Amino acid sequence: MGLGMHHGAWRFREGDPFDQTTPEYYRRIATTAERGGLHAVFLADTLDVSEERFERPNLGALDPAVVLALMAAHTERIGLVGTSSTTFNEPYNLARRFASLDALSRGRAGWNAVTTFVPAVAGNFGAGELPPHAERYARAAEFLDVVLGLWDSWEAEATVGDKAGNVYVDPARVHALNHRGPHFAVRGPATLPRSRQGRPVVFQAGASEGGRDLAARYADAVFTAQNTLPAAVAFRADIRRRAAAHGRDPDAVKILPGLLPIVGSTAAEAGARKERLDELRGYRPELEKLALRVGVPVDALELDAPLPFARIRENADFRGSHGFRDAAVALAEREGLTVRELLHANGGGHLQVVGTPDQVADTAATWFEAGAADGFNLMIDVLPSGLDAVVDEAVPRLRERCLFPRDYLGDTLRDHLGLPPVTEGHP
């Protein structure tokens, strides 16, 4: 989140350039998003700043769970989703942290499970390199087993609370996990009873073979980088097919591509906003980010040449995000873009719409109707002005078309997403 997804945000916006370290900032964002009826706030996780070269507006990234707990205090309905890494946490700690957020938000918490693809992060957790892709995903699958097992360790009826009879909890309805696997040994049970929504919603963001399989097995919702409609349609169909193959209802897995709207009241105004932002940012930090994402050194990219497709595909030991790489490559190939044009068109790796609120609504409607998305994870270019534009202008257009609910559908994040509460899990 930082000060906005666009690298030029901190220079573009009014206000203190370190607003993102203050409580007022997060209160403003949470209450604005709730006023707009958005289903959730969704926070990334930054476990390193050295790579950012101190030029990024999200520098100073805070612990998502701490930010979300503060937001919980200032809101009543909106969901609160935090990203947290399966590679650099202990499952017992993470399960307790998100269960705590779920309790104190009365059932509005979600966890976006990621394996972390930024190489520099590894340097903050030992001297080694980022583990290879397959190793990260093997750990992630076991991590999810443990976390879900802990969240399901209390039956709904375990909380007796009989003061006269001196029975606080029914021990027969709280189950040790006794997990022992290659990565973890966790006895359990969880320290907390079930929340109002049963357990936090699980988001997953990974588009590789390992990521898709993980999503199909465990995720309630999938956050994905998609730059072209056909690829997005194929991705959603693939996840739904995989979920069905795992014996799940495909409608129980919501697919949410990222969408970065850059909004103006006219197309020209939106274009000017985009141009000004790009100008304030300069090319260098974006170029470095793109190089990292497609897995080549930065000097292999030339601004006025195409991407080095062959070199990108040859990289057998690629440890980065398959989703970001594939989305950038697909867009550049399909549209025949130079690197400079790709940087202009690619909204921080996500689908970008520069236009009026109606144009944003048009794109969302087209993607819904084509079966490319169950919803969108909105990337806001500049905070809070970009969020104000979405809430005050784009959301009303979607409501007019009956593509966005008039009000929250219930009290929990599962309600908002159309997912049933989880009432059991443990056999």
Place this chain on the structure above:
Amino acid sequence: MGLGMHHGAWRFREGDPFDQTTPEYYRRIATTAERGGLHAVFLADTLDVSEERFERPNLGALDPAVVLALMAAHTERIGLVGTSSTTFNEPYNLARRFASLDALSRGRAGWNAVTTFVPAVAGNFGAGELPPHAERYARAAEFLDVVLGLWDSWEAEATVGDKAGNVYVDPARVHALNHRGPHFAVRGPATLPRSRQGRPVVFQAGASEGGRDLAARYADAVFTAQNTLPAAVAFRADIRRRAAAHGRDPDAVKILPGLLPIVGSTAAEAGARKERLDELRGYRPELEKLALRVGVPVDALELDAPLPFARIRENADFRGSHGFRDAAVALAEREGLTVRELLHANGGGHLQVVGTPDQVADTAATWFEAGAADGFNLMIDVLPSGLDAVVDEAVPRLRERCLFPRDYLGDTLRDHLGLPPVTEGHP
């Protein structure tokens, strides 16, 4: 915290027995404590419930950082201190979590560093046993080096924020840590600039040789279990002497014994409250807790006999809390108590005063004046009624005696504790 320090609290109090899983409960506690001018809320950390046998009122313990972030949103002045283990966390994650809380509370955060002495916790973090005492403390010292190093990695002047000149942060004023030690390798820097108080306040709670040395080297404040005045005076003098030997100003280390007041408007009313609480609790859970704390099996304790002193002292591989063990032994020996009498007199391991607000104030005054304490960490018997009694009745008595400030001394936790802000650290 749970529903109160006394094991009988959940049956004694009005209200839902699972109040401690709701946001309203923590809001009420935080705002009451702030109304009373208390310097901080101080939360323990529960990393296991199996040991609690589902009979404990603090069952359902939440992640302290999540609770404190919610409290930060509802308060303006009061400090927010959370316990977190050096044995079962990664220093990079912990440093970021408490720095985030410090930012979002505008300089009111504190971290109580503990090494964890409850054996069952180890089962949630691998199949092994709790590491031996010396190993835990060696890791803790290195952990503190890393965390303090990260918190000091940003110079106060690093946050330039020059929009026109395109300088967000001065990289020359943000320093990599490049720590490599036996337990951790952490490159850094931190993801966050300094807070208003410079960095979170460090609390430490350990009374063994290793714990005292750690406190003298690193701690701003020491939380300690003391049951007798002479032992408390000696403890405070010892920590101050050790701090001076490490080249620190002894006044920069505040000694805060635990104090459990059980308050009534008359001595008889207080006694009745205590008796009712003990009756509701029964002896078994207290006996198990005492056995764990003194390091003997529960069947080695007989209710109407003295503690088995010889057996307690023979235990060379004792991995528990030296502070709790020594305080219980000192009290039982000094007063010649049976186990039953010890359970009655020992406030969950801490100094206990059963009496009127004036009697509580008398004890606090005596301990202050004898040089046994710079302040107290109040253990509340039953929440929120026990806290109401402290805030509405005991604190005013201390104010009358000029032993408690009329208002907060400033805006940060360091201000409240009479500690200077930290403006540098990194060479």
